[in-house]
Amino acid sequence: MANLPAVLAFINPLSGTISLNQKTRLRDTFLQRAEALGYAPEAVFTERPGHATELAAEAVRRGVSRVLAIGGDGTINETAQALRRSATALGIVPIGSGNGLARHLGIPLIPLKAIERALNGRPVVIDSGEINQHPFFCTAGLGFEAYVAHVFAQQPVRGLSTYVQTAFRAFWAYRPTQYVIDGQERTLFSLTFANAGQFGNNAWMAPTANIADGRLEQCELRPFPAQLAGVLAWRLFNKTLNRSAYWQGRSVTKAIVQAEGPLLIHADGEPLTLPDGRAEVRVLPGSLLVLL
Numbered sequence: 418m419a420n421l422p423a424v425l426a427f428i429n430p431l432s433g434t435i436s437l438n439q440k441t442r443l444r445d446t447f448l449q450r451a452e453a454l455g456y457a458p459e460a461v462f463t464e465r466p467g468h469a470t471e472l473a474a475e476a477v478r479r480g481v482s483r484v485l486a487i488g489g490d491g492t493i494n495e496t497a498q499a500l501r502r503s504a505t506a507l508g509i510v511p512i513g514s515g516n517g518l519a520r521h522l523g524i525p526l527i528p529l530k531a532i533e534r535a536l537n538g539r540p541v542v543i544d545s546g547e548i549n550q551h552p553f554f555c556t557a558g559l560g561f562e563a564y565v566a567h568v569f570a571q572q573p574v575r576g577l578s579t580y581v582q583t584a585f586r587a588f589w590a591y592r593p594t595q596y597v598i599d600g601q602e603r604t605l606f607s608l609t610f611a612n613a614g615q616f617g618n619n620a621w622m623a624p625t626a627n628i629a630d631g632r633l634e635q636c637e638l639r640p641f642p643a644q645l646a647g648v649l650a651w652r653l654f655n656k657t658l659n660r661s662a663y664w665q666g667r668s669v670t671k672a673i674v675q676a677e678g679p680l681l682i683h684a685d686g687e688p689l690t691l692p693d694g695r696a697e698v699r700v701l702p703g704s705l706l707v708l709l
């Protein structure tokens with residue numbers, strides 16, 4: 418009998434708010450469905466940060482054609498970064514708190530449907546980005562959103578309601594930052610480099626971002642009066658933030674941002690600090706295959 422093609426799934430046992438039992442059932446469903454479709458499936462629970470990247474790199478070396486990341490945007494980022502510029506395609510099964518990449522791509526948010534999509538879908542080419550050496554597939558950013566990512570990472574409980582409470586408290590504590598962006602000085606509330614159009618939870622910072630145009634959307638949000646926060650939040654979720662006078666977007670392939678002192682950033686929601694305050698952002702056009 419000919420060798421069956423392998424298909425792999427990596428599951429983050431800590432992602433999102435569903436229980437380990439539910440994740441174990443998802444794993445079993447994946448194994449059954451993949452076998453029924455004629456694959457030789459393997460599923461692994463990730464054991465530590467970075468593990469998904471190691472497992473995905475090994476899958477590329479083995480020539481595996483499909484790898485499923487079952488987790489939040491962090492797990493998807495860790496898996497996808499090893500698949501860049503390879504023939505191995507990423508299946509996304511979103512069980513995180515934001516699921517920005519899955520939402521942008523129209524991948525079902527019901528895990529069983531997402532598993533079907535990943536097993537039956539066709540590979541489609543998308544771009545990715547890098548901020549310094551950190552890859553991102555959804556968004557990377559500075560300013561308020563990076564500040565929130567840093568505070569959120571310290572919370573004992575994850576999930577949407579913790580995120581909303583964190584963002585609300587952070588809004589009153591945060592002060593806009595001065596940047597030099599490609600030689601131009603600007604004071605901004607936030608600065609986003611968007612590959613996908615949203616952060617997650619349908620918060621559309623870059624409503625017109627195209628994930629396969631070989632470019633990133635550089636979105637600048639200028640400081641605004643506190644009484645407009647509600648309107649801007651409404652626009653964010655209504656996909657109309659680009660109509661606000663405080664928002665400005667431009668399509669870029671790279672950018673250099675300099676700020677004073679250590680710079681807080683995020684890449685797909687993961688909080689990071691750049692000690693020298695310098696961020697170099699670039700797009701990697703057509704660098705990832707996603708199963709859609």
Ligand SMILES: Nc1ncnc2c1ncn2[C@@H]1O[C@H](COP(=O)(O)OP(=O)(O)OP(=O)(O)O)[C@@H](O)[C@H]1O
Binds near residue numbers: 491516
């Ligand atoms: N076994 C593990 N123990 C500790 N950390 C892990 C383990 N497996 C993966 N991780 C780390 O958990 C991080 C967060 O996971 P992930 O993004 O999937 O979930 P989440 O934070 O709940 O979702 P979201 O990003 O949507 O909020 C990953 O970036 C990864 O580094």
